[in-house]
Amino acid sequence: MLLHTVNKSPFQHAALGSCLRLSKDGSAILLIEDGVYGALKGTKISSDIENAMKTKKVYALEPDIKARGVQDRVLDGITLIDYAGFVDLAAENKAVEAWL
């Protein structure tokens, strides 16, 4: 499987939407940098991520979450990982597809 990374805000770029549309069931999706705004409760795109989580595993990079002060608003079911966890995900998957 591929590891998909998204580093753009879902409110300003189509990257997350394209990633969700074009990633296979069972894929891992990792939200990093401004992409972590896609991991939050109560936003206009929260339901898109919740739907994706039915068939895909969604992660968010905790240092980026904390930097942005949004640690209390992360959707249930999203796994927070650190940089070492990022390396593990990259190693576990066949390749990394970065949605820039």
Place this chain on the structure above:
Amino acid sequence: MSEEMMEEGGGGVIKKFCYINRKAPYGTIYALESLEVVLIGAAFEQDVSVVFADDGIYQLTKGQDTAGIEMKNFSPTYRALEMYDVEKLYVEKESLEERGMTADDLIVPVEVLSSAQLQDLMEDQDVVLSF
């Protein structure tokens, strides 16, 4: 040039400067650069308004902790703007709602305006700078 546009004593012109912030912090350099320019404008004693819309409202999110990404947390600087007489901070209501946030989630007191009110505010400016 009318009398009321003349700054007392210094003789410089005071213009209405509006800074529009639409980018989240840290992912790009826009937010930090905007803050620098706002402070420069304030140093020249201009009439400054700062608007936060779209992802720009994330610049004001409470509880930012950047230790893990090894970048400077510049969010406390927004609280210092008051000392530079930058007191007119505006946030778009629609942008807050799209992100499930309220003014209580922000580190500084702001005035929440609708899109229609923001249209009028921007129309009233002499200079608009967009970040």
